[in-house]
Amino acid sequence: MDATPAPLLVAQGLTYHRNQDRIFGPLDLRVDAGEAVLVRGGNGAGKTTLLRVLAGLLEATAGHATLLGRGVDADHLARHCAYLGHRPGHAPEIGCLAQLRHAAALHGVDADSDRLERALAAVGLAGYEDTAPRRMSAGQNKRLALARIALHPGRLWLMDEPYANLDLDGIALVDRMVGAHTGAGGGALLTTHGAYAAPPGRVRVLALDGSLA
Amino acid sequence: MTTAPPDGVPVSYRRVAAAQARRDLALVWARRGQALQPLLFAVMVASLFPLALGAEPGKLAPLAAGITWVCVLLSGLLGLEALYRSDAVDGSLEQMLLSPAPLALLVAVRIAVHWVTSAAPVVLAAPLLAEMLQLEARLLGVLMASLLLGTPLLSLIGAVVAALTVGAGRSGILLPLLAMPLYVPVLVFGAGSVAAAAQGLEHVGALMLLAGALAIGLVLGPLAAAAALRISHS
Secondary structure, eight states: SSSSEEEEEEEEEEEEEETEEEEEEEEEEEEEETTEEEEOOOTSSHHHHHHHHHSSSSSSEEEEEEEEEEEEHHHHHHHHHEEOSSSSSOOOOOOHHHHHHHHHHHOOOOOHHHHHHHHHHHOTTOOOOOOGGGGSOHHHHHHHHHHHHHOOSSEOOOOOOOOTTHHHHHHHHHHHHHHHHHHHEEEEEEEEEESOOOOSSEEEEOOOOOOOO | OOOOOOOOOOOOOHHHHHHHHHHHHHHHHHHHHHHHHHHHHHHHHHHHHHHHHHHOTTTTTHHHHHHHHHHHHHHHHHHHHHHHHHHHHHHHHHHTTTSOHHHHHHHHHHHHHIIIIIIHHHHHHHHHHHHHHHHGGGGHHOOOEEEEEEEHHHHHHHHHHHHGGGGGGGGTTTTHHHHHHHHHHHHHHHHHHHHHHTOOOOOHHHHHHHHHHHHHHHHHHHHHHHHHHHTTTT
């Protein structure tokens, strides 16, 4: 095991403005390999926006971020980080297994049906291989999205409200997944407004206050 | 500073394109009622003309090519809004934006699937429409050639415009308003080639222009649509 954790993601002075309004920042943050960072904040504190900026979906108005020691650009980001948005990220009409197969191919993962089925079973969706997500509950949709994240080769997980819609079992599942990921040298940045997030392993909390300047 | 070693497998463009095509086709199949809309629309509009104008022999013939082209063009507008809408709503678009595969490649696949499933059936039905509208049989070849060159161009232009408006929520009237001026030259040269042939004039020039525009569109269309998606989805 490497004793000195290498920084996975470092951001300095990160700020985002929508039109003239400051959404968050300036913010310094750092996610090391092997740790999970919980971003806490109330509704409207800018948690989702922060994650979208870090994922490269939005461009920061000030400050900069480096991922694995390199300035963040779209291609670099895409190869190294998995993003779980608050939207499911899959079409409601296509069966779970086909969705995962497509997502894996999109991220350059060569996964056979066996591996995909195991990924589905790991999130408690065994038996739902051909079921369309629109026939499943919001929590089950979230579980399918989690299976997608688990297949992603990226070292950094950006998860927006991963606990939303999940039952107690599902919450434990997210904690377990994040623990396993950080245990294997990955890093995770999770947003949450609740107090039930308790992934095992090294966890730091970043408070994002939504107070106006 | 050295570049970070890329972990993960390098993305095979062919495999990504195949996966995206499979998924898009599956989606079209799941929404096949919606996919048939353009064809139904074109057939319905074309069949109303003989009823409204009367079907005496030779009356519709001079208008046939123009009406067919307008039907095809308007039917293409129908499916345009759906091109990225559902993906933007369910978050699939975010995953496409975050894929290490070039977005232009994914968009190109999307446009190709869209053309094959919505425009191609209308083009295949064009001989039927032309027959209903009493088009002279000798002009059918020119009409089909102009449609085969023109409709992919319409799909490519439409994909760029739809990408621009994807961030605007339900864009309603905005999309057709933006697309229409760009569609007009395609219509002019497409219908124009048949009109020229009907008068025994040179018609290959117009078809060549369409072919040239299509060649440019095939290269630039997906790139422009991908850039527009990145802008409008932020």
